[in-house]
Amino acid sequence: MTEPARHIRGYSLLIALAIALAGLCYSSWLLEFVLPIHTDPVNTFLSELDAEGKPYRAVFGTADKIVGLLLIPAALGALLVFPRRGLTTIGWVALLCFGASTIADTLLPLHDCDPGDSSCGGDSGLFPQLHQPHAMTSTLAVTSIAVAAFAFSAAAYRYHRWKILREFGVVVLLIGTAATLWMMIADNLPGSYALGIAQRIQVTTMSLWLLALAAAVLTESRAS
Template sequence: MNRPRPHRDPDPAAPPAGRGGDGHRATRTGAAVALLLAAACYASWLLAPVLNPGLRPVRSYLSELAARDQPYHLVFQLGDVTTGLCATVAGLLLARVAREVPRPAWWGLLVFGVATAVDGGYTSMDCAPSIDARCARLEELGELSWRHQAHTVTSSVAVAGALLSAVAVLAVLRGPARRRAGLVVAVVLAVGTVGTLVATLHPEWGLGLWQRVQLAGLSGWLLLTAAVARRGPGPERPR
């Protein structure tokens, strides 16, 4: 006699069967790949010791790597533009299919993507004020280009969008492994963001180091969001 199979609740992240389900899986996979590429490109600053060792990691903004008078600035600009485009594509895709995650997660991802692409492609800095006294003086007087002056705005908008998305993603994580990873990302991102804000007023307090911690947290958020894009917020399936 056949025994009845136990009833299992459907996985909220699992797409429906059939062509629509296959399409959703492909869309989620594409978004996850885009986010992985975004995380890799957003970490282009790790190449700084090789490509531009002149910038001091303790006091220099990471954005100065992409300043138009710096060596290999196109490498870092391309990294930002690629990050922004990938994040934008992922946000648009996930807004359609990943409905188990609050919409602000994808709105924030879109804001981050667009602002980061603009930041790398149009509003990169003219020069690096942390190592160039003349640049610092012109910046103080407001005599640099509009793109240099707009850089602060686009960078701030990008970080604000990322924080909105990160909070929404972290709030829905389920399963012990996902939650542990989320806790690590949240701590690194919070410490880096608070430290950067404080050091903005007191650059001698290690502004560059705090900003590098913040960007490490943002890369972690992109990686975690890639996992959520592919498999949903959990719980993890038994192996």
């Protein structure tokens, strides 16, 4: 193995490790079942775990910041180290945006919406919180990782690489897409449609996809 190839392999391992750790940190919401938090997973959003005034806001907020602080340099490193191709470039840039949006999520936390609270921008079905600035950062985060997932999935087929993204990654992506559609449609319908469950499925698929991407990068480095 030549010296440049050895360096690229080393960088690839670091990038894969950062992405994997980010995926694990993004599943920190599972601590709601361990910590003494009285939540209703069926009908509450995960953003409420680190909302203003919540007792464990520091725990969940720190985990999200770590996600961003890991993914931003990982995406930048990938853009510098790996060969530039159209779809993968889109994927890495989108992943960088996801990391930045996740940090912004913690800097613009959710706050309670009392009846008549004008700062929430009015009612939005079951969740008036959706009118808060936090909704914008959350939407950017979800959109960014969706773009990244679709771009890398397309790249895996087009460039005949990353078998794990062509198989496991695509399954996770489809489940996440179904959960997102569930949330988008149900929130505009009268009644309760377990949007909390839908979001938890969505976020779980995001974490699993990050782990799949990390495995793909690691496999690619070993094959090179």
